[in-house]
C-alpha cells in the first residue's frame with residue numbers, strides 16, 4: 001500500500017489525530033491511556049463505518065473467544081480500540097479484527113487495554129469508615145462471613161478489607177473472594193507486592209478510614225516494594241471471573257463491586273445486578289463505587305439505603321422471610 005493511501009486511511013479512522021476523544025469518560029480511563037485519540041469522524045459515513053467495524057470486532061471476540069464486550073459503554077471501548085490500532089499500527093479497525101481473530105497475543109493486548117485497573121488501598125476512605133461503622137457490626141454474629149470483591153483489579157480493595165476485618169476482630173471467620181476478568185491483574189493481586197512509593201498515599205487513606213494501628217505493621221519492605229504479610233493475604237482467594245459471562249459461585253453476606261459497572265451499558269448493568277441479587281444471602285450488603293448507584297435499576301426496590309453517600313445498600317427481607 002502506498003504511504004499516502006495508508007496515511008489517509010489512518011486519518012480516516014482517527015488514529016493519527018491528537019485531540020481528546022469525548023467528554024463522556026470516567027476519571028479512571030484518563031489515568032491509564034498514555035495517549036489521547038480523536039473520536040471525531042470526518043463525516044457521517046466515517047462514523048457509520050467505525051460503528052460497524054467496532055460491532056464486528058466485538059462480535060468476533062465474543063464468538064471466537066467467549067469474551068463479551070458488546071455491552072460496554074461505547075465511548076470508552078471505542079477509545080481503547082483506537083488506542084490499540086494506533087499502538088500496533090493497524091490502518092483500520094477491520095485490520096485489527098483480522099489479527100485479533102488469528103493471533104491470541106493481539107487479543108491479549110487488546111483485552112488488557114479494555115481492563116481499566118486503577119485502584120488503591122482504602123480507596124475513598126470514608127467508604128471504609130462507613131463499612132466499619134454500619135456494616136461490620138451487623139456481620140459480627142455470623143459463624144462465617146463470606147465477602148466477594150467483584151472486579152478486584154490488582155487486589156488493593158481486598159487487602160484493605162482483610163486489614164479492616166483483622167482490626168475489627170473478624171478476620172478469623174472471614175472468607176474473602178476477589179475476582180476479576182483480567183488474569184494478569186489477578187496474578188499480580190496474588191503476589192501481594194506493591195510499589196513502595198504508593199504506600200505513603202495508602203497510609204493516608206488508611207488513617208482517614210479509621211485505621212487503628214501503624215499501617216506499616218501489615219507489610220515488610222525491600223528496595224522497591226512493600227510485601228503484604230501472609231496474615232493479610234491468606235484469607236483471600238483470588239480467581240478469574242467474568243461478570244458479563246460467568247455465573248455466581250457462592251452465597252455472600254457482602255458484595256463489593258466498585259468502579260466496575262461504570263464501564264457497562266444499562267443492559268449489562270442490569271444483568272450484573274441480577275447476578276448480585278442472586279448471590280446475596282438474606283439481609284446481604286451491596287457496595288458500589290462513588291460514581292455509581294442503584295439509581296433507576298429494576299433491582300432498586302429490593303434494597304434499602306444503609307449509607308447512601310457511600311453507596312452501601314442492604315437487601316430488604318425477601319417475601320416470606
Ligand SMILES: C[S@@+](CC[C@H](N)C(=O)[O-])C[C@H]1O[C@@H](n2cnc3c(N)ncnc32)[C@H](O)[C@@H]1O
Pocket residue numbers: 028115116117118119120123150151152153154157179180181182185241242243244245257258259260289
Ligand atoms: C477501575 S478497576 C476497579 C478496582 C476496584 N474495585 C476499585 O474500586 O478500586 C475495574 C476492574 O474491573 C474489571 N472488570 C471490567 N469488566 C469486568 C467483567 N466483565 N468482569 C470482571 N471484572 C471486570 C477490570 O478488569 C478492572 O480490573
